Amino acid sequence: xxxxxxxxxxxxxxxxxxxxxxxxxxxxxxxxxxxxxxxxxxxxxxxxxxxxxxxxxxxxxxxxxxxxxxxxxxxxxxxxxxxxxxxxxxxxxxxxxxxxxxxxxxxxxxxxxxxxxxxxxxxxxxxxxxxxxxxxxxxxxxxxxxxxxxxxxxxxxxxxxxxxxxxxxxxxxxxxxxxxxxxxxxxxxxxxxxxxxxxxxxxxxxxxxxxxxxxxxxxxxxxxxxxxxxxxxxxxxxxxxxxxxxxxxxxxxxxxxxxxxxxxxxxxxxxxxxxxxxxxxxxxxxxxxxxxxxxxxxxxxxxxxxxxxxxxxxxxxxxxxxxxxxxxxxxxxxxxxxxxxxxxxxxxxxxxxxx
Amino acid sequence: xxxxxxxxxxxxxxxxxxxxxxxxxxxxxxxxxxxxxxxxxxxxxxxxxxxxxxxxxxxxxxxxxxxxxxxxxxxxxxxxxxxxxxxxxxxxxxxxxxxxxxxxxxxxxxxxxxxxxxxxxxxxxxxxxxxxxxxxxxxxxxxxxxxxxxxxxxxxxxxxxxxxxxxxxxxxxxxxxxxxxxxxxxxxxxxxxxxxxxxxxxxxxxxxxxxxxxxxxxxxxxxxxxxxxxxxxxxxxxxxxxxxxxxxxxxxxxxxxxxxxxxxxxxxxxxxxxxxxxxxxxxxxxxxxxxxxxxxxxxxxxxxxxxxxxxxxxxxxxxxxxxxxxxxxxxxxxxxxxxxxxxxxxxxxxxxxxxxxxxxxxxxxxxxxxxxxxxxxxxxxxxxxxxxxxxxxxxxxxxxxxxxxxxxxxxxxxxxxxxxxxxxxxxxxxxxxxxxxxxxxxxxxxxxxxxxxxxxxxxxxxxxxxxxxxxxxxxxxxxxxxxxxxxxxxxxxxxxxxxxxxxxxxxxxxxxxxxxxxxxxxxxxxxxxxxxxxx
Ligand SMILES: Nc1ncnc2c1ncn2[C@@H]1O[C@H](COP(=O)(O)OP(=O)(O)O)[C@@H](O)[C@H]1O
Ligand SMILES: [Mg+2]
Numbered sequence: 064x065x066x067x068x069x070x071x072x073x074x075x076x077x078x079x080x081x082x083x084x085x086x087x088x089x090x091x092x093x094x095x096x097x098x099x100x101x102x103x104x105x106x107x108x109x110x111x112x113x114x115x116x117x118x119x120x121x122x123x124x125x126x127x128x129x130x131x132x133x134x135x136x137x138x139x140x141x142x143x144x145x146x147x148x149x150x151x152x153x154x155x156x157x158x159x160x161x162x163x164x165x166x167x168x169x170x171x172x173x174x175x176x177x178x179x180x181x182x183x184x185x186x187x188x189x190x191x192x193x194x195x196x197x198x199x200x201x202x203x204x205x206x207x208x209x210x211x212x213x214x215x216x217x218x219x220x221x222x223x224x225x226x227x228x229x230x231x232x233x234x235x236x237x238x239x240x241x242x243x244x245x246x247x248x249x250x251x252x253x254x255x256x257x258x259x260x261x262x263x264x265x266x267x268x269x270x271x272x273x274x275x276x277x278x279x280x281x282x283x284x285x286x287x288x289x290x291x292x293x294x295x296x297x298x299x300x301x302x303x304x305x306x307x308x309x310x311x312x313x314x315x316x317x318x319x320x321x322x323x324x325x326x327x328x329x330x331x332x333x334x335x336x337x338x339x340x341x342x343x344x345x346x347x348x349x350x351x352x353x354x355x356x357x358x359x360x361x362x363x364x365x366x367x368x369x370x371x372x373x374x375x376x377x378x379x380x381x382x383x384x385x386x387x388x389x390x391x392x393x394x395x396x397x398x399x400x401x402x403x404x405x406x407x408x409x410x411x412x413x414x415x416x417x418x
Numbered sequence: 419x420x421x422x423x424x425x426x427x428x429x430x431x432x433x434x435x436x437x438x439x440x441x442x443x444x445x446x447x448x449x450x451x452x453x454x455x456x457x458x459x460x461x462x463x464x465x466x467x468x469x470x471x472x473x474x475x476x477x478x479x480x481x482x483x484x485x486x487x488x489x490x491x492x493x494x495x496x497x498x499x500x501x502x503x504x505x506x507x508x509x510x511x512x513x514x515x516x517x518x519x520x521x522x523x524x525x526x527x528x529x530x531x532x533x534x535x536x537x538x539x540x541x542x543x544x545x546x547x548x549x550x551x552x553x554x555x556x557x558x559x560x561x562x563x564x565x566x567x568x569x570x571x572x573x574x575x576x577x578x579x580x581x582x583x584x585x586x587x588x589x590x591x592x593x594x595x596x597x598x599x600x601x602x603x604x605x606x607x608x609x610x611x612x613x614x615x616x617x618x619x620x621x622x623x624x625x626x627x628x629x630x631x632x633x634x635x636x637x638x639x640x641x642x643x644x645x646x647x648x649x650x651x652x653x654x655x656x657x658x659x660x661x662x663x664x665x666x667x668x669x670x671x672x673x674x675x676x677x678x679x680x681x682x683x684x685x686x687x688x689x690x691x692x693x694x695x696x697x698x699x700x701x702x703x704x705x706x707x708x709x710x711x712x713x714x715x716x717x718x719x720x721x722x723x724x725x726x727x728x729x730x731x732x733x734x735x736x737x738x739x740x741x742x743x744x745x746x747x748x749x750x751x752x753x754x755x756x757x758x759x760x761x762x763x764x765x766x767x768x769x770x771x772x773x774x775x776x777x778x779x780x781x782x783x784x785x786x787x788x789x790x791x792x793x794x795x796x797x798x799x800x801x802x803x804x805x806x807x808x809x810x811x812x813x814x815x816x817x818x819x820x821x822x823x824x825x826x827x828x829x830x831x832x833x834x835x836x837x838x839x840x841x842x843x844x845x846x847x848x849x850x851x852x853x854x855x856x857x858x859x860x861x862x863x864x865x866x867x868x869x870x871x872x873x874x875x876x877x878x879x880x881x882x883x884x885x886x887x888x889x890x891x892x893x894x895x896x897x898x899x900x901x902x903x904x905x906x907x908x909x910x911x912x913x914x915x916x917x918x919x920x921x922x923x924x925x926x927x928x929x930x931x932x933x934x935x936x937x938x939x940x941x942x943x944x945x946x947x948x949x950x951x952x953x
Contacts, residue, residue, distance in 0.1 A: 284805050288788065288795055295781040301740065302770065302778050303792040304761030 072358065072405055079401035083394040090393075091386060101386065109373030117248065117261040121333060123372025125150065127270040128325025129350025130368055131277050132187075134359040136318035138281065139294045143315060145194060145209025146322040147347025148216030149187040151339070153323025154330040155220050156186030158337035161239045162228045168240040175243045180269075180327055187323015188316040190216060195315025199308040205315070217343050224337055235338035245332035266328030270368075273321060274361040281361070290314060322347060349375070352395045436463035437499065438594055438625045439484065439515075444493035446479050450838075453479040454490070455649040461594065466616060466626045468640035468658070470633070470670055472893055473726045474864070475646040477629045478520070481596045484627075485517035486510035497594075516592035518583045520599050526572035530554060533571055534586045557588055561618045562611065577608035584615065595619065596627045601635055602727070603702070613639050631670070631726055633663050633937045645669040667933040670725075671895045681879060683921060686903065687716035688751075690887035691737065691856050695746035696756070697911075698732050706732040708911040709746065714856065714887040719878060721902030722891045723932055729911035730891045731773060734860045737889070738770040739763040750856060764793055769854035771845055773861045773891075775838070779845045782834035786826055787815040789833050790848045818847040823873070839870030846877055857881060860891045875901060895932065899924035907935035915941025 088098030109119045129146040136143035157179040160166055165182075166175060190212060197203035221234070228236040245265040252259035281287040293300040293307055300307060326342065334341050353371055357363035374391055439461035446454040453476040461467050469477050482488045484495065486504030495502050497513045504510045507517070524533050531547055531554050551567040558565055563581040571579060580600060587595055601609050616626055616639060630636050636643055637658060643666060645653040653669040691714040700706035706729045714720045724730055735741035737748055739760040748756035750766055763770075772778040780789050791811050794800050799810045815829040822843045826836060833844060842862065849857065859878065863871040878901060882888055892898050898905050899919060907914045914935035917928055934944050 283808065285795060285801050286804070288791075288806055291784060291788070292781050292792070295783045296777075298774075298778045299781045299792070301760060302738075302772060304739075304759065304764045306759075306761075 075401045075404050076356065076358075076398065079397040080394055083390065083397040086393050086397070087386075087390040090389065094386075096386075105374070105377035108377045113257070114260060115376065117263045119369060119372045119376050120263045120267055121372075122375045123368040124264070124266040124270050124332065125325045125329045125346040126349050126353055126371050126375075127365060127368035128266075128273060128328060129322050129346045130353035130357065130364045131270070131273055131350075131361055132318045132320075132322035132325065132347075133350045133354035134357065134361060134364060135277060135281070135290070135321065136314060137354055138359050139290050139310065139314045140297075141195075141198070141311065141314060141318070142206045143191065143194070143209050143318050144206055144351060145190065145212050145347065146318070146325075146350045147343065147345065148209070148213035149190040149319040149322035150326040150329070150347050151213075151216040151220055151342050152190040152319075153183035153187040153326030154334075154337065154342050155216075155223070155326070156182035156184075156323060157327035157330050158228075158236060158239075161243050162223075162236050162337065168242065170242055172242045172244075172246075176245065176265075176331070179243065179331055180324065183323045183327025184320045185323070187326065188320040190323065191315040191317070191319020192312065195312040195319075198315070199311040213347070217339055220337065220339050220342070224339065228337060230336075234340075236336050238336045239331070243331060244335060245328065247332070262333070264328075264332035266325075266332040269324065269328055271365060273324065274365050277321070277361040286313075322350070325350075349391070352391065352398075355395075356398060437461070438463050438497065440496040441480070441484060442494050442496075444480060444483055444495075445491045446476075446483055446488055447491055448479075452649050454483070456493070457646070457649070457651055458654060459484075459644055459651070460655055461625050461627060462642075464620055464623050464625060465641040466620055466628055466639055467655070468636040468643045469627055469629045469646065470631065470636050470643055470666060471646035472631055472670060474648075475631075475670075476649040477646055478598055480646070481517060481598060481627060481629060484510070485515055485596055487517075511590055511592065514591065514593045515596065516587035516590060516594070517596040518580070518587065518598065518600065520602065522579050522583055524571045524579055524582060527570060529568050529570055530565055530574075530582050530585070531567045533582055534589050538590070554585060554589070557585055561585075561588065561615050563615055564611075576603045577611075580604070580612070581615075588619075593624045594627070595624060596629070598629045599631070600628070601630065601632065609635070633666050633670070633725065636666065637663060647671075663937040663939075664930055664933050667725075667937055668929075671893065671933070671936075681901070682883060684717050684882060684903070686718040687885065689713050690716050690751055691889065692749040693733070693737065693746070694749070696733070696736055696743045696748065697745035698729075698736050698741055698743045700729075700732055706911050707736065707743070710908070710911060710913055711746075712889075712906050712913060712916075714889050716855070716887050717882055717885045718903040719882050719888040719890050719901050721898035721905040722889060722908055723895060723898050723905050723936060724893070724908035725936055726893055728908050730860065730908060732911075733908070734770065734773070734858050734889075734891055737763075737856075737858055738768055764852075767852070767855035769793070769849035769852055769857045771842075771849055771857070771859040771862050773864070775841050775845060776834075780833050780841060783832050785815075786819065786824065786829040786831055786833055786836075786844060787811050789844055790815050790818050790829075790851075793848060793852050814851075818844075818851060822847040822877075839866050839873075842866060842870065842874060846874065850877060850881060854881075854886055857886050857888045858891070859888060861893065862890070863892070863894065863897060871897075895929065899928065899932075905932060907932055907941075909936060909938045914939065915944075 088102070091098045091101050108115060110116055129150055132146045132149065133143060160179045160182050166178060194205045194208035194212060197208055198205045224234055224236055230237045247264045248258040248261035281290065289300065289305045289310060292303060293305060293310055297307055325346065329342060330337065349371055353364055353367045357367045378388065437460060441457065441459040444454050444457045457480055459480065469481070471477050479488065483490050486507045486509050497515065502513055525536065531550050534554055535550060554567040563585055565578050565581045565585070571582065574582065600612060604612060619626060628639060640658045643653065643656045643658055643661065644651060645666065647670060693710060693712050695709045695711055696707050697705065697709055698707040710729065710733060722730060732741055736743045736756060739755065739758055739762055743756050747754050750768065753766065755762055755766060776782060791800055791814065795806060800807055800814065812829060818824065819826065819829055824843045824847065825840055833841060836844065863874050866874065878888060878890065890898065890901060900923065902919055905917045905919065917932055931944055935941060
């Protein structure tokens with residue numbers, strides 16, 4: 064069998080996106096819109112100037128971290144679709160530091176932020192631990208368990224913001240003190256005027272560093288090697304003396320931790336209070352698509368996240384706002400379909416001819 | 419038109435016998451293998467005809483051709499005297515040919531009756547299941563196929579599911595039933611029941627093709643036997659009453675010229691591996707090893723001969739820590755290593771060439787480099803503070819590529835693109851480079867071409883010279899006899915006996931003795947028989 068050239072997977076993915084855009088365009092046309100103007104508008108609304116570019120990046124940040132969470136789990140063929148819940152629990156963990164309060168409101172950001180990061184990572188990891196453990200110990204299907212845990216996470220946080228940390232009966236906690244906010248570009252507008260109004264926050268840097276570290280872990284560390292081996296052929300991994308049970312739990316925890324870090328970054332960089340609506344916005348699910356699109360490569364996930372950030376942002380701009388969501392969906396379907404082309408070679412066999 | 423009593427040119431068929439099936443010169447090729455090489459096969463009316471051969475001999479392929487699943491590249495098929503040209507199993511069933519595959523094709527959530535009716539034109543609209551339950555019950559009564567018509571298939575044991583498959587074929591009016599290794603999944607009692615059913619069917623004038631690689635079963639049930647070896651017929655339509663186990667064993671495993679290898683005389687050293695009274699279960703939970711004992715010394719190759727499926731795989735897994743033993747123990751250089759982990763074995767210098775190169779031995783999408791460091795990635799110089807030194811790993815892979823002649827453009831290539839021989843060299847390179855004290859090689863040359871086989875043999879011999887203890891598990895008798903210093907024979911999880919091969923190599927008597935043991939005769943019995951004859 065001949066191996067397709069190196070560019071083949073990338074070309075097929077690109078082709079799939081093109082097909083998706085064309086299909087989306089047709090649908091827009093059916094809905095009475097002008098596809099070219101809509102796409103131009105999406106592009107302008109997401110990358111048109113420094114302000115919207117910054118907004119795109121703000122949207123991309125949580126997606127990047129959830130997609131990293133998914134890519135490490137998927138690498139081991141653990142279908143963690145609970146990044147959503149792990150993300151929310153990460154936000155909860157970070158919020159709890161302020162709201163309990165574990166640290167007083169006047170704590171220096173140099174302490175606040177690292178402690179909140181740890182809390183987010185910890186809560187996410189715990190949320191990944193349960194399905195990982197159930198899978199490893201009792202072979203419970205992780206798709207089901209992680210999905211269920213999403214709902215538990217939302218209800219859990221809802222309970223706290225309704226009953227414990229409610230701000231005057233509203234379904235949200237009080238705003239966090241500014242010490243507990245991640246620094247944003249606009250904070251430096253006094254020295255660098257061009258930054259004024261830009262809400263891009265430290266979460267972006269956290270995400271990029273996480274992506275680089277994850278890349279090194281996967282491709283350059285002993286543990287990453289074990290993960291790749293298990294993902295590719297679990298029986299070979301067993302034969303090589305690798306403990307699959309332990310790695311199942313560890314990888315689910317790492318996956319949860321990354322999603323949790325995403326939740327922490329979102330709540331401290333963007334939302335600034337504990338509130339379910341802006342947190343449970345589907346970042347965990349978008350992360351699945353992005354991880355897939357990036358072929359589970361953390362560095363590629365950075366680029367793809369920004370693309371999806373743009374699509375999300377465009378939702379604010381175009382009416383009806385369902386359009387970018389729909390395009391996202393079409394892209395996903397096309398990519399899954401294109402996976403078929405990667406795995407199999409299509410050969411046209413005329414009737415009567417033997418395959 | 420030909421009558422049913424047409425004469426044939428095939429000498430194996432007695433003149434005047436009624437022929438049900440006649441396959442002539444069947445050729446079927448798969449990428450890289452000639453699965454059937456001009457095979458002739460003749461089935462008579464009212465007989466149980468065994469198709470015997472080792473794994474990969476081409477038995478299933480031949481029968482899939484007959485059952486309409488595959489189209490042969492050339493050759494003709496006559497059913498009841500008429501030339502047929504099946505393009506689907508449906509056509510074959512219409513002609514009265516039904517096949518029961520190794521993997522059953524039933525719908526678990528439906529009842530027995532529903533499964534039997536599935537895919538038929540009648541009943542059309544309304545399922546009068548009660549009525550059909552009766553028909554199924556009658557049919558199962560008639561052929562001694564105990565099964566409850568209303569039970570859901572998922573509730574049934576494997577043996578019962580097989581009965582449903584048989585009923586399905588009977589209901590469709592099949593009079594030529596092909597069963598592909600039907601006993602592989604059955605317990606001994608169920609095998610007895612199956613045999614009764616088969617006899618009942620033959621009594622009603624049906625013919626049965628019984629695929630197996632188990633000699634004693636074939637002797638117990640078959641009227642005639644056709645033996646396949648490497649895609650070719652080695653014995654056509656032998657009368658089962660007039661042949662012997664030895665004869666069949668010989669046809670099955672072959673008795674080609676034993677090639678001479680440059681095997682140096684070697685005095686074995688200390689005992690490296692001791693297997694003591696080991697018992698273990700197979701994946702289905704059936705007893706696979708029944709108190710098996712053997713030992714291997716440094717600097718010797720010890721062969722384990724036996725027909726496939728007699729516990730060889732399980733033994734290799736127990737020794738390498740991939741399977742638990744339920745009793746007994748495995749000792750390596752004085753240390754108990756069984757029931758610990760595969761890692762313990764690896765760390766103590768056990769290397770393992772697994773039977774399944776793609777399923778177990780390699781990770782297909784990973785590179786050659788990633789595949790050759792599988793056993794070494796934990797140790798320096800490749801591992802450094804939890805990280806992999808990729809430069810060292812790549813250099814290591816390139817060295818192995820050179821010294822083991824792995825033909826591949828570069829070491830970044832995923833191993834799924836390698837040919838069988840190259841893949842095996844990757845595995846051998848990895849397993850030998852760890853300087854093992856024990857090497858367990860399972861079917862190391864299966865499916866390789868002659869050149870590659872020779873390379874593997876040379877590598878095994880050089881390991882022997884450098885003092886490794888080697889347990890060679892193989893179904894190729896010639897290979898075992900020419901490489902080994904001693905050969906054990908395994909049968910149903912027990913050692914039947916041991917044959918020492920001296921400086922002179924193997925003799926025909928040795929082959930006969932091994933062949934007899936392979937079919938379940940213990941060595942003492944053979945010796946006793948010889949002694950009596952000599953008196
Ligand atoms: N569908 C297939 N595609 C490719 N190779 C096959 C296929 N089926 C069988 N083979 C090959 O053909 C040979 C004969 O296989 P098979 O007929 O299954 O043997 P048996 O049933 O005697 O064990 C083997 O080398 C096997 O690998
Ligand atoms: Mg077969």
